Amino acid sequence: MLHLITGSCFPKSVRFCPTRTKKYYPAWYIPYCLDDYQNVTRSKPNPYEMWDREWKAAGLKTRELQPFDISLLPQHLKLRLKPTREFFQPKYRAELSLDYKRRLFGVYGLASGVDPAALFVEPRTVSFDQAVEQATTRPIPEVLEERRRAEREASEAEEKLMKNIKTSLTKMPELLTKYEAQQQKQAEQIETRELKKKAILEEARDRFGYYVSPQDPKFKKLREEVEEREKLMRKEKRKRDPSGN
Structure with a gap:
């Protein structure tokens, strides 16, 4: 970006002074912290820095265990490995559907907290589907x-x-x-x-x-x-x- 600079001492002179700006990343997590190396050569955050920030945000006392966490997985993927009760709480509208509950029960079983009896199709739905199939399908x-x-x-x-x-x-x-x-x-x-x-x-x-x-x-x-x-x-x-x- 070039800024136009005019001086009172030089009314007829015009100077162009280049100023460095920070590159914009749509998926950047910490704004206004880019240096020259990141501006020139990098387009997304360093996974090691993200990993270190997650450890600091967790507030764990045992910093000695940090070097043993070499999976470099994000936090939402780590929760899938050892899910807790909060993990199975629905957060979005799609998680309330019957298909999502069936898939959740198929992956995690009874630990998901899903009632297996609610996953079966109702007899009325089965009879209706059979009637539609007979009416629309020829022998x-x-x-x-x-x-x-x-x-x-x-x-x-x-x-x-x-x-x-x-x-x-x-x-x-x-x-x-x-x-x-x-x-x-x-x-x-x-x-x-x-x-x-x-x-x-x-x-x-x-x-x-x-x-x-x-x-x-x-x-x-x-x-x-x-x-x-x-x-x-x-x-x-x-x-x-x-x-x-």
């Missing part, structure tokens, strides 16, 4: 029969699909021939329309002296005249040759 033969029926339906659907594919493959050459003939007919119709359009454009140029746009009303009127003329020619042709030859 195994029924499930197997449903699976066999689904497999049989899937097999029939696959056979029907393969049969349709084989039938379609036998008709494929005929369908391809029809498709090619249809495509050729469409191409011929398009070509005929284009030739007819070009012929009308040329006739319009001969009549007006310039090419007319297909969107021009003159072109549309000329096209109607050409269609009417072709219709009359077809009628005369049918009159001359009634047999159609």
Whole structure:
């Protein structure tokens, strides 16, 4: 952290003076007691120092026994090894649940002070669970029969699909021939329309002296005249040759 320092003797001068701050640890137990070594290289308390503080806080007279305590366990874990009556007193809401009491009795037995008779499930709860299981769970033969029926339906659907594919493959050459003939007919119709359009454009140029746009009303009127003329020619042709030859 840099502090801005200005002096009255030097009104135009500015000095930056670095000041050392203490690193913040979320799990630190003794605040405001960090030194340079802990600031630079350490991120959590020393277990040996914690161990020594616990001995001092316990107020034990026999300090000679301190070197023999080499487990380095925290106090709440040491209490689990030799639990007392205060250890089994519930402190949190979760410790009042039936599951916690069952686990406590399973680990410590009668020393936990838990009544074994209170750990069994009530007959009403057992009957209710059985009724729910019977209502929501189907018997195994029924499930197997449903699976066999689904497999049989899937097999029939696959056979029907393969049969349709084989039938379609036998008709494929005929369908391809029809498709090619249809495509050729469409191409011929398009070509005929284009030739007819070009012929009308040329006739319009001969009549007006310039090419007319297909969107021009003159072109549309000329096209109607050409269609009417072709219709009359077809009628005369049918009159001359009634047999159609």
